[in-house]
Amino acid sequence: MTSPRILIADDHGIVRSGLSTLLRSAGFEVVAAVxxxxxxxxxxxALQPDLALLDIRMPGMDGLQALREIKACSPGTVVVILTTYANLEYLSQAVMAGAAGYLTKDLEPERLPELLQTVLSGENLLDERMLQRVLDEAAREIRTEPEELADLTEQEIRVLALIARGLNNQQIAETLYVSRNTVKTHVRHIFEKLHVSDRTQAAIWAVRHGL
Structure with missing residues (x-):
């Protein structure tokens, strides 16, 4: 099995070193620590890693702008924010820019490798309470009759609505009485049609459009 390739960005050397050691010991290949x-x-x-783990406050360019530029040049890279700040505005910006996870540094270190493997499998790593606040904000901006909705099949609309409720692929499959692989195909088509890169962006899109 190929080791996940990860890039680490944090302006504190001791944090970069600690994260590198922790993740290498858990089977990750640290391709860069900057x-x-x-x-x-x-x-x-240049390296197109599987995952980028970014701090927010860094010199030169902050993690949120780096996130946007990484998703532009390496769309296949899953980006997770690891920060000191449990800040709703930061979370909202990160989610809308394409982050698949937002973790704070008070996380127990031994949990990090498992959580990163989870996000690499296609799930999101977002605090449920903070994510709900982002979704609540999105609900206040409901737009009607989106053109993109017409491009979705009825089943894709059902899947999208369940994504917005926080269900994972297995739960959606059980709800709709279809296979998990069928759900994965629907999810991929939804992402392509809505021009989003992950489930959280899809959920926010759904809430904003009244699903």
Whole structure:
């Protein structure tokens, strides 16, 4: 089995070193460990890692701008924010820019490798209470009759609505009495048609459009 390739960006050397050691011991291949957002973007664009783990406050370019640029040049890279700040505005910006996870540094270290494997499997790593607040904000901006909705099949609309309720692929499969692989296909088509990169962006899109 191929080791997941990960890029780490944090302006504190001791954090980079600790994360590198922890993740290597858990089977990850650390392809780069950099100190600022500019280097993070350069290395991500060049190396196309499976995952980028970014701090927010870094010199040169912050993690949120780095996230946007990484998703532009390496759309297949899953990006997770690891920060000191449990800040709703940061979370909202990160989610809308394409982050698949937002974790705070008070996380127990031994949980991090497992959580990163989870996000690599296609699930999101977002605090449910904070995510609900983002969805509540999105609900206040409901738009009607979106053109993109007409491009979705009836089954894709059902799947999208269940994604917005927080169900994972297995739960959606059980709800709709279809296979998990069928759900995965629907989810992929939804992402393509809505031009989003992950489940959280799809959920926010669904809430904003009244699903």
């Amino acid at each position: 100190a600022d957002g500019v280097q993070a973007v350069e290395q991500a664009c």
